[in-house]
Amino acid sequence: DQQVKQNSPSLSVQEGRISILNCDYTNSMFDYFLWYKKYPAEGPTFLISISSIKDKNEDGRFTVFLNKSAKHLSLHIVPSQPxxxxxxxxxASVWSGANNLFFGTGTRLTVIP
Amino acid sequence: DTAVSQTPKYLVTQMGNDKSIKCEQNLGHDTMYWYKQDSKKFLKIMFSYNNKELIINETVPNRFSPKSPDKAHLNLHxxxxxxxxxxxxxxxxxxxxxGSQPQHFGDGTRLSIL
Structure with missing residues (x-):
């Protein structure tokens, strides 16, 4: 039973344009959300996070948006680079929980030079 | 300077054998985890230890036994x-x-059973 879903397995974007990656969750107990980036043969690397008390968090080219009522979050990368x-x-996790992270199945982003 | 290192990187073995994977972190963290990524790329937690004490044990067969000799190490047998x-x-x-603390991952151990 997957509680975090990423319905787009892949996305291709031209260099310089915006990349938008989407994520949906089903468990209303989740109150902290994170994005990780993974290169082949490496482990996931933490990118950016957002607490449920916010609807937006920005870090350089990366912005995460959270829509609690829709149980949806998105990661915007602009401008996209190869x-x-x-x-x-x-x-997703529960802030006061045991830091049990529930992962989506990932979206492969390809930025075309 | 690797923060979370696990060995071996690749492990190929026969069905029925017993094997161990080692993990060490030099970040001074209190909590360590084991995750399994299956063929569908689904990453799911198996175990979590905090200060050498087991705090998460998801539905994992008894054949899997984690061991934490100290805070910096969590091995999987x-x-x-x-x-x-x-x-x-x-x-x-x-x-x-x-739940707000980002987790730092090792590069993974690819286990192949023949």
Whole structure:
């Protein structure tokens, strides 16, 4: 039973344009959300996070938006760069829990030069 | 300077064998985890230890036994390996158990059962 879903397995974007990666969750107990980036043969690397008390968090070219009522979050990358090509995982947790992260299945982003 | 390191990177073995994967973190974190990524790329937690104490034990067969000799190490021993155990196993660590603490991952161990 997957509580975090990324329905787009892949996304291709031209360099310089915006990349939008989407994520949906079903468990209303989740109150902290994270995005991880993964290159082949490496482990996931933390990218950006957002607490449920916010609806937006920005860090450089990366912005995460949270819509609690829709149980939806998105990661915006602008401008996209070829080095951003990787698999992006959305994850969710309960702030006061045991830091048990629930991951989506990932979206493979390809930025075309 | 690797933060979370796991060995070996690749492990190929026969069904029925027993094997171990080692994990070490040099970040001074209190909490460590084991995840399994299956063939569908679904990353799912198996175990979590905080200060050497088990705090998460998801529905994992008894053949899997984690051991934490100290805060910096969390090893995974697997008995009687089965074909379905073939996967990539990731070790991770975080400052503590708060859900807001990002987890830092190792590069994974790809286990292949023949």
């Amino acid at each position: 080095g951003d090509s990787a698999v992006y995982f959305c994850a | 697997i008995n009687s390996l089965e074909l379905g155990d073939s996967a990539v196993y990731f070790c991770a660590s975080s400052q503590d158990t708060a």
